[in-house]
Amino acid sequence: MALNKIVLFYGFTPLSDPEAIKLWQRALCEKLSLKGRIIISKDGINATVGGDIRDVKQYLKTTREYPGFKNMDIKWSDGTGDDFPRLSVKARDEIVSFGAPGELKVDENGVVGGGTHLLPQELHELVAEKESKGEEVVFFDGRNAFEAQIGKFKNAIVPDVETTHDFIKELDSGKYDDLKDKPVVTYCTGGIRCEVLSSLMVNRGFKEVYQMDGGIVRYGETFKDKGLWEGSLYVFDKRMHMEFSEEAKEVGHCIRCNNPSNKFENCSNPSCRNLNLYCTSCAANPSTLQCPQGCTE
16 A cells, blocks of 8 residues: 655745746656645745655655755655645746745845744744743744634734735734834744745844744644644645644634634535635534625625
8 A cells, every 4th residue: 555645845046947947847746646736936946745655755856956955854744645636836936925026035045134043942942031031932923814723823923814925015014013123933834934924024124033944844743732833734735734643722613603623614605615614513514514694706
C-alpha cells in the first residue's frame, strides 16, 4: 500500500526567468504524478504538492538541485493520495498576492528588511523575556480571518481581511498604529505570508517585528497543543483542517447552532455554496446545511 505525503515549502530568491522555472516544475511533477499548487515569481517559489512518498522525495531532491532552492525548509504532513484535484503551476507577479509587487525586496538570502525570524523555542523565550519586563508580545495573524475561525495563537489580533490583498489597506488604515512601538510577532500557516507581511509592517514604521519561522506548522510540530496555539490549522487541500494532537480544542462554532466545530462545509443551496463552519448535526441535514440568514446568490 502506497504511503502518501504532502509537502509545503517556499523559497525567496531572485529568479531571472520565472516562466522557465514554471515549465520545469510542471514537467517534473507530471513525470512523478504529483498534484498540488505551485506559484513562481521573480521573487521565488511557493508550493504545496502531494503524492506517493517516493515520488515526493524525488521531486524535492531534483528541485533542490536548483541553487536558489537548495536550503528550503520543508514541512511534511500525511496525505491520502487524493488531496488535490489537479496540478496547478503558475507564474505570477507575486508568490503571495499582497498587491505590492514593487515593494518587496529579495536577494539570494531571502526577503530584505523583514521581521526577525523566531524558532518555536525562541518565541517562548521572547514572551518570557518581555513579560519579565512588564511588556506584552502582540501576536498578529497573517492569514485571512476565515482561517482563524478554527485556530489561532492565544489573544492574537486577527485583522478583518478576506484576502491577502486586503492587508495593505488594513495596515494603512491606522487602526494598528498603537502597535508600532510594541513587539509584534506575525504568523501564518507555513511562514511565507508573514515573510512578506513583516516586511510591509517594517516599511510602515513598526519598530520591533518578528515572524514565526516555519509558521504555525513548525510551531505545532514542536509544541503540539501544549503551547500558545489553540485549535485546528486550516489547510488548503481536501482535508481542510489538521490537528497537532488529540488534545486540540475546537475553538470554532457552527454558524447555525453555535456548537463547537472545526469542519467547514459548503451551503447545500446550489446557487450559494458558501463555505462555513457547521457541526456534524447541522451538516447532516440539507435544510440546516444552509446559511442561517439567507444565501448570497
